[in-house]
Amino acid sequence: MESKVIVITSGKGGVGKTTTTANIGTALAMMGKKVVLLDTDIGLRNLDVVMGLENRIVFDIVDVVNNNCKLQQALTKDKRYEGLYLLPAAQTKEKTAVSPHQMKNLINELKKEFEFILVDCPAGIEQGFRNAIAGADEAVVVATPEISSVRDADRIIGLLEASGFREPKLIINRLRSKMAKRGDMMDIDDILDILSIELLGVVPEDEYIVVSTNRGEPAVTDTVSKAGAAYRRVARRITGQDVEIYTGEETSSLVNRFMKMVKLAR
Amino acid sequence: MATISALKKKELYIDLRKYASFADIKNGLTEKLTNISTKRGGSQVTIDIGEKKVTTKQIREIEDILLDYGLYLKELRAIGPPALANEEEIEATVFEEMPDYEDTILIRKSLRSGQKILADGNVVILGDINPGAEIVAGGNILVMGCLRGVAHAGVFGDEEAIIAAYRLIPTQIRIASHITRPPDGETIVVKTPELARIRAGKVIIEKLKI
Numbered sequence: 001m002e003s004k005v006i007v008i009t010s011g012k013g014g015v016g017k018t019t020t021t022a023n024i025g026t027a028l029a030m031m032g033k034k035v036v037l038l039d040t041d042i043g044l045r046n047l048d049v050v051m052g053l054e055n056r057i058v059f060d061i062v063d064v065v066n067n068n069c070k071l072q073q074a075l076t077k078d079k080r081y082e083g084l085y086l087l088p089a090a091q092t093k094e095k096t097a098v099s100p101h102q103m104k105n106l107i108n109e110l111k112k113e114f115e116f117i118l119v120d121c122p123a124g125i126e127q128g129f130r131n132a133i134a135g136a137d138e139a140v141v142v143a144t145p146e147i148s149s150v151r152d153a154d155r156i157i158g159l160l161e162a163s164g165f166r167e168p169k170l171i172i173n174r175l176r177s178k179m180a181k182r183g184d185m186m187d188i189d190d191i192l193d194i195l196s197i198e199l200l201g202v203v204p205e206d207e208y209i210v211v212s213t214n215r216g217e218p219a220v221t222d223t224v225s226k227a228g229a230a231y232r233r234v235a236r237r238i239t240g241q242d243v244e245i246y247t248g249e250e251t252s253s254l255v256n257r258f259m260k261m262v263k264l265a266r
Numbered sequence: 267m268a269t270i271s272a273l274k275k276k277e278l279y280i281d282l283r284k285y286a287s288f289a290d291i292k293n294g295l296t297e298k299l300t301n302i303s304t305k306r307g308g309s310q311v312t313i314d315i316g317e318k319k320v321t322t323k324q325i326r327e328i329e330d331i332l333l334d335y336g337l338y339l340k341e342l343r344a345i346g347p348p349a350l351a352n353e354e355e356i357e358a359t360v361f362e363e364m365p366d367y368e369d370t371i372l373i374r375k376s377l378r379s380g381q382k383i384l385a386d387g388n389v390v391i392l393g394d395i396n397p398g399a400e401i402v403a404g405g406n407i408l409v410m411g412c413l414r415g416v417a418h419a420g421v422f423g424d425e426e427a428i429i430a431a432y433r434l435i436p437t438q439i440r441i442a443s444h445i446t447r448p449p450d451g452e453t454i455v456v457k458t459p460e461l462a463r464i465r466a467g468k469v470i471i472e473k474l475k476i
Contacts (some may be wrong), residue, residue, distance in 0.1 A: 151379050154396050159376030194396055194414070196376065 005107055005117040006238070007136035009160075011152030013123030015144045016173040019209060019219075021120040022050040023228065027235030028116050029084035036075065036085045036114045038107075040132040041122035042097055045089035051078065051167060053086055062090040065102040071109055085114075094211040094233020095127045100134035107135030116238075125159060133160065139168040140200060145175055145186040150194055169200040171234060176205045201234035202246050203227050215223065277340065278302075278309050283316035288324055291315055292331060299335045308404035319345045326466035333465060369405075376411065377401065397437055406430070416440070425464045430474055434460040444469050 008021045018041075025037045028263035042062065042076050048054045059074035064087070078084035084260040087110075090097060121132035133139065139160050143153035153170070160168045172191055188202060206227035212219040219228035220235070229246075236243045280298055285291045295313070311332055329339045369387030376391075379398030383389060388405035395401055399415035406428050409420045413431035418440035420427025425442045436446065438447045439462045446462075446469040448454075459474040 151398055155379035155398060158381050161378075196394070196395075 001115060003111045003115050003117060004138060004238075005111070005119065005131050005136045006138045007119040008140045008142060009121035009129065009132065009156055009195060010123065010142040010149070011125065011156040012149045015142050016150050016203070016209075017052055017123075018046045019140050019213065020119055020140070020173065020203075020231070021047060021118050022218045023220045023231035024052075024235050024238065025084060025116070025118045026078075026081065027220040027232045028118075028238065029078065029081035030220065030228050030232075031113045031235065031239065032083070033239070034083040034113070035102050035116040035118065036087060036110055038087045038110070038117060038119045039089040039129060039225075040098075040103070040119055042093050042095050042128065043090045044122065045091050048076070048086060048088045049216060050213050051086055052075065053078065053088075053135060054216070057088045060090040061089045061106070062093050062097045064077065065098050065106060070073055070263055071106075080217075095122070095131065098131050100130050103131045103134040108146075117209050125155065129156075129159075133163055133165070136165075139165045140171055141195075141197070142171045142173050143191060143195070144173050145180065145191060147186070149187065150191055154195055157195060167198060169198050171200050172202045174205045199245055200237060201230060203230040204246070233264050278311045278337070280313045282313060283314055285315070288318075288320070292327065295331055296326065298406070299331070302335065302337075309337050311337050312341045312343065313339065314343040317345060326468075330466040360362075377415065379415075395431075395436075403427075409434075419462075427463075429462040430459065433457075433461050434461075434462065434471060439469055439471075441469055 007230070008017050008024070010017050018039075021037055023247050025035050037047055037051070039061070041043050041047070045060075048057055053076050056076050056079075058076075059069040061074065063069045064074045067070045075085040075087055078086065107117060107119075117131050118138055122128035141153050141156055141160070143149045157168050170192075172188060175188070176185055179185035192199060204226050206219065206225055208222060208225040209219055212222065212225070212228075218231075219225040220231045222228045227235050233243045233246055267294045280295065282291050282294050313328065321381045325339070326341055328342065332339050370391055371385050371387065373383060373391045373393070374390065376393035377383060377395045377399035378417050379396055382400045383400070384386075384402050386404045388407070389401060389403045390408045391401070391412070392410050394411035395409055395413045395415040395417065397414045400433070401407055401415070402420070402421050404422050405419065405424070407417050407431075409417070409431035411431075412433040413429070413436050415436065417436060419429045420442040421440075423426075423442050423443075427441050429439055429441065434456070436448070437462050438445065441462065441464050444464060459476075460471050461474045462469055462471050464470075
């Protein structure tokens with residue numbers, strides 16, 4: 001089985017790495033893929049919360065690399081989808097508790113069982129980042145349409161390229177198409193102009209993300225969330241399907257208007 | 267009228283003694299220069315403004331006007347600032363010590379934030395210099411893409427060094443010991459290649475004429 005190891009990174013914090021990891025992972029599992037989400041943000045773990053699996057954690061990634069438990073014991077099974085697992089980060093340790101070499105070995109173990117290994121990278125460019133990219137073959141960079149985020153994404157792409165990632169791909173998160181159209185926010189072209197890498201997807205700003213994070217239910221499981229729909233498209237593109245990129249244009253189709261009338265659409 | 271007389275071939279003498287204020291001197295000079303044949307380009311000019319005091323800044327302004335007509339200031343006969351002679355001496359020695367930048371390196375990629383290139387000689391980049399990236403060269407810098415980051419040409423003190431870019435939108439430009447940045451609150455969109463260099467002691471940006 002050929003497995004894909006994808007690291008989801010951004011440099012800057014708070015742009016939606018964890019949300020993106022949770023949603024793409026869940027969407028892939030919804031498509032029947034065997035997926036494991038790997039939280040490498042040791043000391044500041046969040047992915048378990050976003051997935052709603054916090055109370056099921058017994059062992060974590062540091063336990064696995066220190067042989068305190070077997071890999072199978074630390075893999076937390078998702079409550080909704082068959083084939084979706086989470087390998088949580090430790091909350092009481094620090095980033096240095098794991099080395100890039102250990103991470104590589106761990107991922108090689110996971111490759112035997114899973115089709116998709118999504119690595120949630122911590123913010124920053126220090127050891128946490130080096131751990132996260134150690135075993136990955138592909139990289140997805142998340143950026144929001146803000147100068148600071150794009151600047152950090154640019155730095156990260158430079159570091160990824162220096163580490164041998166040939167073509168990192170970009171997800172633009174939290175785009176407000178109306179603001180971009182008015183020129184009050186960077187638009188897709190402005191960002192691509194600077195970063196000049198392939199666009200994997202565009203996720204619109206969506207209040208439902210806050211709700212879904214608090215509930216521990218990824219937005220892709222919701223049928224009307226716009227961000228959820230965008231993440232489902234991203235997941236399909238990752239599996240190699242030719243899906244058009246959502247560009248932030250409001251669809252005012254008859255169905256959409258009808259949905260709004262019956263208050264289904266947000 | 268002010269008079270212009272040719273001292274030697276490729277040397278000009280401009281008499282501006284009759285003007286009282288510096289503004290008048292500049293106007294008189296400009297008026298004279300418009301009448302000069304373009305064949306005179308490259309000439310050394312001696313300007314006489316008589317018994318008047320001038321500052322270094324004013325001398326530079328005069329040099330600037332002359333340069334617009336392709337002329338160079340050889341001598342300004344006036345009561346100059348005492349530092350002038352000294353300053354010229356220093357510049358002369360600096361230029362003599364300048365090494366020849368025959369080495370040119372070619373970089374066939376874009377520089378991203380956090381990446382830095384250091385070179386003794388000239389640098390040509392077939393790509394962009396993104397914000398947060400830096401390029402430092404002993405000689406000239408030519409960016410075939412968009413220069414958005416920081417570029418420092420003539421880092422060893424060569425004031426003749428230039429920075430040219432297909433699109434010049436830098437965070438900061440440095441040439442020799444001069445540092446400059448775009449004005450605050452203004453975004454000037456220029457859709458042509460541009461060139462930065464030192465003219466009369468200031469970094470100026472001009473359209474790249476090809």
